[in-house]
Amino acid sequence: MGYFHFDFYEIVVWVMTIIMCAIAAACRRAPLRRPGGLGQPLPNPIAVILPIVFFTVFVALRKTVGDTYFYMHSFNLMPDENLVSPELFFTSMYSFFQSAIRNLTDDPQWLIAFTAVFSIPVPLIILYKYCPRFEMAIFMFVAFSYLGGAMNGMRQYMATAIVLLATRYLFSEKKTDFIKYAVIIMLAYCMHNSAIIMLPLYFVVRRRAWQMSSYLMVLGSAVGVVIFDTILPSFLSALEQTDYAHYSQNGWFTSGQTGGSSLIRVMFIAYPLVIAYLNKERLKMLGRIGDILVNIVFVDVAIYMIAMYNWIFARLAIYLAIYFIIFVVWVVNYAVPPKDRSIFVFATVAVYFLYSRMDSFMIAAYQSDYFLPGRKLFRSQ
Numbered sequence: 001m002g003y004f005h006f007d008f009y010e011i012v013v014w015v016m017t018i019i020m021c022a023i024a025a026a027c028r029r030a031p032l033r034r035p036g037g038l039g040q041p042l043p044n045p046i047a048v049i050l051p052i053v054f055f056t057v058f059v060a061l062r063k064t065v066g067d068t069y070f071y072m073h074s075f076n077l078m079p080d081e082n083l084v085s086p087e088l089f090f091t092s093m094y095s096f097f098q099s100a101i102r103n104l105t106d107d108p109q110w111l112i113a114f115t116a117v118f119s120i121p122v123p124l125i126i127l128y129k130y131c132p133r134f135e136m137a138i139f140m141f142v143a144f145s146y147l148g149g150a151m152n153g154m155r156q157y158m159a160t161a162i163v164l165l166a167t168r169y170l171f172s173e174k175k176t177d178f179i180k181y182a183v184i185i186m187l188a189y190c191m192h193n194s195a196i197i198m199l200p201l202y203f204v205v206r207r208r209a210w211q212m213s214s215y216l217m218v219l220g221s222a223v224g225v226v227i228f229d230t231i232l233p234s235f236l237s238a239l240e241q242t243d244y245a246h247y248s249q250n251g252w253f254t255s256g257q258t259g260g261s262s263l264i265r266v267m268f269i270a271y272p273l274v275i276a277y278l279n280k281e282r283l284k285m286l287g288r289i290g291d292i293l294v295n296i297v298f299v300d301v302a303i304y305m306i307a308m309y310n311w312i313f314a315r316l317a318i319y320l321a322i323y324f325i326i327f328v329v330w331v332v333n334y335a336v337p338p339k340d341r342s343i344f345v346f347a348t349v350a351v352y353f354l355y356s357r358m359d360s361f362m363i364a365a366y367q368s369d370y371f372l373p374g375r376k377l378f379r380s381q
Contacts (some may be wrong), residue, residue, distance in 0.1 A: 010364040013058070017142050020051050024135035037168070038289060040132040048128040059151055060116035061371040063109070064150020065362055071115075072108035074098075080106070093190040094155045109370075115154045122161040123322045130167070131329040133323065136345070138160045139324040143352040148362030153315060159192035160319050167323075170202065171289045196269065198319055201299065209294035210280065217298060221305035246303050265302045268355045272328045273297050275344065279335040293327040294318050320363070328352075 006014070027043035036042045052243035062068060075098065089096040097118075101111050121282055124147065126139075131137040150157045162184060169181035181202060188195035207213075276283050276294060283290050302321050308313040317324075332344045 006360075006368075007364040009372075010360060010363050012372065013142060013147070013363055015056055017138060018173050021049055021135040023047060023050060025133075028134075036128075036132075037130040037171070038132075038286065042128070043134055045128075048124055051340065052124050055124070055141070056345070058371060059120055059147070060113035061109070061368055062151055063369060064367040065148070067154065068112060068151060071111065071154060072075060073110050075108040076106075078102045084087050088270060090190050093187075094158065094192075097138055099283050100331060115158055116150075119150050119154070119157040119161045119174060119263050122164050125210060126164045127325060128323055131327045132333045134328055135330050136332070136349075137325055139349060140352060143349075143356040144321060144325055145356060145359040145362065146321050146325070148359055149318065149321075151366070152362060153318065155192045156194065156315060156318050157197045160206040160322075161220050162191060163186035163195055163198055164322055166198075170205075171292060173288065182349040188340045194316060195319065197316055201296075201319075201337060204299065205292050205295035206288075207291065207295060209278070209291040214295060214298040217302050218305060221302040224306055225309045263308065265358065266301060266308070267325070267354075268303050268351065269297070270301050272324075272331045272348075274299065276327075276331050279331075279337075282337070283331070284336040285334060290330075293330070296323045297327050300324055328350050 024047035027047035030044045031041035084100045128136040162170045166181045166184035169177040303317045332348045336344045
């Protein structure tokens with residue numbers, strides 16, 4: 001029953017999430033006059049302001065979780081005066097910001113706060129703009145582990161925030177908007193090299209949904225897991241040229257000590273795709289954007305299939321996580337018959353709450369010297 005043990009900070013996050021979901025639901029009664037990105041009514045902006053403030057503050061004030069300690073330690077080792085130049089910005093955007101902050105303060109908490117302000121508001125605004133039930137999007141933001149993940153792999157989540165700025169161009173019907181999309185993706189590439197995957201993805205997902213090539217992609221991923229040991233040398237050589245180069249040098253893929261994702265996790269990712277397939281006709285109301293979202297989730301499933309060999313591949317799915325949440329919310333609200341909607345909403349909440357317990361260790365590891373100072377009275381020993 002370890003999955004259902006809740007540490008103090010987990011309780012705080014879930015209680016606040018429930019409160020914010022209730023407020024967001026109430027805000028739908030006073031929608032804005034202008035529609036959202038997919039034509040749906042936009043709730044009162046209070047619905048998104050509260051999550052942005054709470055989640056950003058929560059993430060900004062941590063001193064643990066994932067690689068937070070190492071980023072803070074690296075910040076402490078920097079000299080008091082650092083070169084900040086335009087060349088550095090385009091070579092390594094993160095180093096540019098890190099150096100600029102280090103020139104102003106020697107407190108690494110300011111670096112963590114900056115990364116939170118950079119990475120948390122944008123995905124929440126995108127969810128607000130494109131999800132028909134923003135309260136469900138808030139729940140998924142926590143349950144699908146986006147909140148916990150944003151405290152680990154910080155640079156990639158900062159790159160994701162930049163990628164999400166290109167959402168309107170990814171969904172756009174105008175062919176010329178690809179140039180704007182590409183410019184934003186190249187900026188994200190300056191933050192984290194892996195963001196470059198979003199350039200070819202543009203052409204992969206902008207096709208009609210449910211084509212045979214999508215099923216073959218998933219099948220190919222399954223085959224790839226089986227034969228990966230054969231192609232491993234070539235893969236490690238290619239990895240040397242990316243931000244993950246250290247993984248090719250430290251035995252990450254060859255020591256046998258690091259496991260992969262599980263088939264259960266793949267099933268959680270495939271869950272909304274199955275619902276959408278069974279209700280394809282109703283999902284057509286989304287038009288071309290519906291095709292894009294379906295294809296994105298196919299790519300997501302393929303990535304998590306490959307991640308069964310080694311979980312590091314799941315890092316590529318970070319760029320797709322917000323689109324996955326948008327797809328889930330749209331599927332359970334519009335792809336299923338109205339009479340069955342409440343059943344599917346309840347089932348989806350239950351499914352992804354269970355999913356959240358698989359990654360509960362991230363928020364459970366949370367500690368802070370600033371957020372809720374009296375928390376030690378409640379923490380388990």
